[in-house]
Amino acid sequence: xxxxxxxxxxxxxxxxxxxxxxxxxxxxxxxxxxxxxxxxxxxxxxxxxxxxxxxxxxxxxxxxxxxxxxxxxxxxxxxxxxxxxxxxxxxxxxxxxxxxxxxxxxxxxxxxxxxxxxxxxxxxxxxxxxxxxxxxxxxxxxxxxxxx
Numbered sequence: 001x002x003x004x005x006x007x008x009x010x011x012x013x014x015x016x017x018x019x020x021x022x023x024x025x026x027x028x029x030x031x032x033x034x035x036x037x038x039x040x041x042x043x044x045x046x047x048x049x050x051x052x053x054x055x056x057x058x059x060x061x062x063x064x065x066x067x068x069x070x071x072x073x074x075x076x077x078x079x080x081x082x083x084x085x086x087x088x089x090x091x092x093x094x095x096x097x098x099x100x101x102x103x104x105x106x107x108x109x110x111x112x113x114x115x116x117x118x119x120x121x122x123x124x125x126x127x128x129x130x131x132x133x134x135x136x137x138x139x140x141x142x143x144x145x146x147x148x
Contacts, residue, residue: 020145020148021058021059021060021061021145022145023113023130023132023145025061025145026061026130026131026132026143026144026145027143029055029056029058029061029062029063029143030063030132030133030134030141030142030143031134032055032056033045033056033063033065033134033136033141033143034134034136034141036048036055037136037137037139038136042136042137042139045065045075046074046075049063049064049065049075049076049077050075050077050080050083052077053077056077057077057078059121059122060120060121060122060123060145060146061143061144061145062077062078062121062143063077063141063142063143064076064077064078064141064142065139065140065141065142066099066102066103066139066140066142067138067139067140068103068106068107068135068138068139068140069138070086071086071087071088071099071100071103072084072085072086073085073086073087074139078121079119087099088100088103092116092117092118093117093126094116094117096116096117098114098115098116101114101116102114102131102133102140102142103140105133106133106134106135106140107135110134110135111132111133111134111135112132112133113130113131113132113133114130114131114133115128115129115130115131116128116129116131117129118144118146120146123146127146127147128146128147129144129145129146129147130144130145130147131143131144131145132144
């Protein structure tokens with residue numbers, strides 16, 4: 001049975017399949033962003049997001065940043081064309097004004113979840129998404145996962 005060790009070695013050499021991100025991953029990424037802001041400042045964090053830092057962009061899971069007062073997107077690693085824009089009242093594919101809900105939840109509770117439809121950067125399709133939002137000062141960090 002000399003082939004058994006070879007088969008075992010082959011399996012060990014395979015890269016681990018990345019698990020789909022879950023709610024805990026989204027919370028952890030947003031909290032990591034909040035800790036970074038507290039330690040290094042908001043401007044340094046925005047630069048990390050714009051630079052697509054792998055700590056804050058992992059496939060379909062990423063952090064984007066919105067100004068809580070104006071609704072303007074301050075940084076988005078996947079869709080930089082929306083940076084500098086106030087899309088607060090632009091609805092998703094189902095007609096939901098989810099950005100307004102994000103801002104209101106952040107202002108009222110400081111954190112929580114918002115569900116909506118959004119383009120998955122991995123599949124390229126509009127899919128159901130749930131996003132964890134976390135207020136840090138005058139900005140909202142948003143880290144979401146796509147529902148299967």
